[in-house]
Amino acid sequence: MPARRPATPALPAPALPALGGRKPNFRERVVDVLRAALITGELRPGQVYSAPALAPRLGVSATPVREAMLELAKEGLVDIVPNKGFRVTALSEKQLDEYAHVRSLIEIPTTVGLAATADAADLEALRPVALEIVTSAAKGDLIAYVEADLRFHLGLLALAGNDHLVEVVGDLRRRARLYGLTALSQAGRLEASAQEHLELLDALLARDEEAVREVMNRHLGHVRGLWAAREEH
Template identity: 50%
Template sequence: MSSAGSSTSGGGRRDSVRQRVAAELRAALVGGDLAPGQVYSAPALAARFDSSATPVREAMLDLARDGMVEVVPNTGFRVTEVTRAELDNLAEVRLLLEVPVMGDIAEFHSDDDATRIRTLRRLVEAMKRAEEANDMVAYLTADTEFHTAFLTLHGNPELVQIVRRARERSRLHNLVPLAEAGQLTASTLEHEQMIEAALDGDRERMQEIVARHIGHVRGEWATA
């Protein structure tokens, strides 16, 4: 009995480590911490993310399937580059999907949804702390969780996955200079504004905020 319990516990820890490493790797890619065109070995990334090489390899293979990295045999993984045209296409996808869906959530959410929306304030606080610490991996991890949790209220998991992939493919340059200059603050505050617009049932305001928010990806964020 104790052996089975131990095995289950160990498996849970491994899954937790893999999920953490995968989330941090994705955030590092999106935030530009891992440079396009650069090749990284699994052991080097494992040391960087305080992990063993196995969960790093597993996470990077998932990222390869998503087109974010490519396998370099006997060496590691090369970070793929994203062109300006691709960034424009990804931003268009997000505008077409997120703006009306977030408007629907603001207009039609239930009382239970409102309770879930209020809990998203903890993620905004996490973004503020990460911004103050210039920790862009933590910032983008909380940012992704915020947006996917919000979109989940619409009830279409396929849409959530499409938006998540579009967000992850929208590589950004190094955001640390923006954080140091206080230029991420406006984006962080927009998350609070989304929460308030949703709770107020204000569809028009929500759609305006979301459109402006996505615009950062092709504006100052992309040219940092």
């Protein structure tokens, strides 16, 4: 007899503090939470979700959820289904492999280059975000994990001073699917993976380019396994 699937946990209410001293934008927070739910697979490909049904899970009204889903539709992450809601866009393995490949071509050399150019204070400023990733992993809070992971890597890449590069990688990361995060968390292995962010910072601060390259190769090498994992496997 197949094991029963655990009940779907409530999505966290969008009430996180502003990033970088910026005043919180409520709609943006709802977008961020829903996007993270798409990435982790809490909102499943091919499924149709309505704003009124999702709203209680976030503890908000249907209006900001509807507005957020319309924003995600513009990004191609969901499709509008008239009179029903929004269908989560399914991505092929080929698409996801291509995203991961492009990311590796951009992120690895850029991050390695930061070992020689990044200011130590700027790198240290990312440590609280890296610790937030570890804390989220320890708690099994996958949505917070994905959000913090995105902020960490985009913040790191921003130190290279190329805004377009950050935009491209941000788009690729937001389109990712990391269905294997749940299994990794349940197996107690997500926290070890999260520690790689601290390891990366330490290698950058030590100006050790080879160590940075090794950590980044290992870290991005996990991506395919994470998105490829499915509950039914």
